[in-house]
Amino acid sequence: MSGSDSVKTVVVIGGGLSGLSAANAINETANRVGFPIRTILLERDSWLGGKIRSVEGDGYLCETGPNGFLDNKPSTMALVNRLGVAERLYKSDDNARKRYVFSDGKLQRIPEDPLSFLTSELISIRGKLRLGMEFLLPQGDPNKDESVAEFVTRRLGAEALDKLIDPMSAGIYAGDPNVMSLKSCFPKVAMIEQQFGGLLRGMLEMQKMAKARGVEGPQNAGPSGVLWSFKKGTGEICDILADRIGKENVRSGVEATSLTRTESGWTVECSDGEKIEAASVVMATPAYDGAKLLQPHAKTASAIMENIPYVPTAMACLGYERGDIEHPLDGFGFLIPGKEGRKILGSLWSSSIFPNRAPEGKVMFTLIIGGARSPELVHLDDEALMGVCCDEMDITLGIKAMPTFNKITRWDRAIPQYVVGHGARVAQVEAELKEVGAIHLGGNAYYGIGINDCTARADTLAPEVLRGLGVEVVEPEQGRRPDTTT
Ligand SMILES: Cc1cc2nc3c(=O)[nH]c(=O)nc-3n(C[C@H](O)[C@H](O)[C@H](O)COP(=O)(O)OP(=O)(O)OC[C@H]3O[C@@H](n4cnc5c(N)ncnc54)[C@H](O)[C@@H]3O)c2cc1C
The missing domain is CATH 3.50.50.60 (FAD/NAD(P)-binding domain)
Incomplete structure (x- = not known):
């Protein structure tokens, strides 16, 4: 032709x-x-x-890859509007703004504002003081392509790396912050340091600028925004x-x-x-x-x-009877710092995020397994992988019941690593x-x-x-x- x-x-x-x-x-x-x-x-x-595939089965709607997109960047929402299909969108539940980290053996809410940060037990007093010192630190070399871990340790301290940024790197990239490039993975963070001299300084300046434009509320250096998906x-x-x-x-x-x-x-x-x-x-x-x-x-x-390089991941959608779960599941789910030594990277509470992901009276979780931390787990057979998932559900959420539905998807080369x-x-x-x-x-x-x-x-x-x-x-x-x- x-x-x-x-x-x-x-x-x-x-x-x-x-x-x-x-x-x-x-x-x-x-x-x-x-x-x-x-x-x-x-x-x-x-x-x-x-990588994007939404699969229906037994009344559940499973994602084999992404669960949605955030509206903190404009392009996908603009595309949806140009296509004239905004009525097909589902906005995530307001409760999904609550995100957790499994740290020190328990689920802890990630603080969303300065006051909850100060009262949160997630970061120790020493870690909080180290974070506050960020104000006083000199700007780094703009020409250096630092790793995420180097940057965070330099500016925010080792505890912030372990408890906040390491799980976030796993949640977005399934990656290892020790090798990930800050400039390529979190360009906005690198830009804030260069433009304002530091992150806290930058966030305050950005807040002032946003206020002048009539936008209220804290300005984040990390990924923020509301998660959206589609009805199907x-x-x-x-x-x-x-x-x-x-x-x-x-x-x-x-x-x-x-x-x-x-x-x-x-x-x-x-x-x-x-x-x-x-x-x-x-x-x-x-x-x-x-x-x-x-x-x-x-x-x-x-x-x-x-x-x-690419890292492998497995996504396990697990369905349970609601009555078998004590936890209120009032949030997005949780990520796990590598230092906890757990076998999953985290768990999304899929049926708490979007309305039609599980049938009436049931709930669905999506567990993320593998990545740079434990690539070998992706290649376990279904029975062994289900065993890992059930153990982790018990340890992290105290769920002893067996799932009544499961769908596992493996990606040998899931996510490119920058x-x-x-x-x-x-x-x-x-x-x-x-x-x-x-x-x-x-x-x-x-x-x-x-x-x-x-x-x-x-x-x-x-x-x-x-x-x-x-x-x-x-x-x-x-x-x-x-x-x-x-
Ligand atoms: C487990 C997982 C969870 C994720 N979660 C999120 C999330 O929650 N939010 C988010 O924003 N992003 C998420 N992502 C990332 C998101 O899925 C990707 O950004 C997106 O799907 C990448 O699309 P792509 O078209 O670039 O690549 P791909 O989806 O890999 O598509 C490339 C296509 O090229 C085809 N192809 C290759 N070679 C040839 C050839 N020679 N001829 C013809 N076809 C060819 C392949 O078959 C493939 O279909 C996730 C990714 C994974 C793997």
Whole structure:
């Protein structure tokens, strides 16, 4: 198949959220500027959504990957509004603002404001004093790409690292803060230190600035915001996007097997034998898959992409009779610091967060297992893994009953890890791809790992792709700007 002269073809490789939102954004932008384009999306699996899949069974709604997205970054909410599907959203329950940490052998609420922080038992008096000293510390070297652990120990002390940031790193990245790059994983935190000289100073300044704009309340350096999902689970956004891109343009069960550079772009060879002539290609696969396709054309980029580490995770959805659980489950769930030596990274109280996740009279938990801390557990068989989950439910929540429902999902390479030096390596990849031409980098291995990052990247990719085709594109309108918060 070849694109005619008047209609250029763009091929997006990968039908996870990154690819789906990029294909949709390219079509939206092309329509807006009146440029005729055909966007074809290739997905190797027979289903769309990649890591995002919402599965119904026995009246439960399980997520195999993400449980939702936060509204502290604008891109996903803006996408939902542009698609006109805001009525499909579920806002998380107000109780889900309560988050817990399993520390010193018990569940402890994470303080949300200065007063509850002062009275909380989670951090010792010594740890609180050390945190307060942050005010007095000099700014670090802006050119150094520090690890998250180095940064937090330097500014906030070892206890804040162990009890707050280590579990948060596990909850977002399933990662090890000792190797994670602060600049790439928590760019907003790095920016606050550089802009204001320190975190506490920065938060106070940001609060003043927000107040001047009429926004009340504390400004956080870490991830904040309200969690949202869809009535049929996060998978619904992928179905909506696929519909919008059009059945005729979305090929599931079709792998891109090789790329050949041509004068006018690329020939994309597909597993079904088809060869597509593309003016431009968007690589929205995991980094290691993209590395294989790029190997003949961009050797350095390919080697860097191949070496981006991924950690495995298992997600276990467990359903129980409500009457078997004493705990009020009045919150989002909990994360566990590595120092506690537990076998799970944490547990989401899924049926307390969104309304239709469990049938009447039942509750559902989602346990996160593996990550950088204990990758070997992901490969236990179902029976052994269920044994681990039940033991952990007993130790953390005192639940002795057996679940009456379970669904386990394993991801061998679940979440890319942005280890120290990540930003510089991605810049090297981009530089080489620019030389090669007509190829663009999507996927969550480069500029942010979460749902909001995938949709924000789609918004920057679309004008980039069209400009590469010689189209004049004015700056994205409000609400579609690239976002670098968190
Ligand atoms: C367990 C887990 C929990 C998470 N929780 C959250 C959360 O609560 N909130 C949040 O914001 N984010 C969360 N995330 C992250 C979120 O899931 C990702 O941001 C997002 O799903 C990544 O989408 P993607 O399209 O970049 O990659 P993927 O979903 O990996 O999709 C890439 C696709 O490319 C396809 N592909 C690869 N090679 C080829 C080829 N040659 N030809 C055709 N197709 C190809 C693959 O089959 C795959 O479908 C979680 C992730 C995991 C794993």
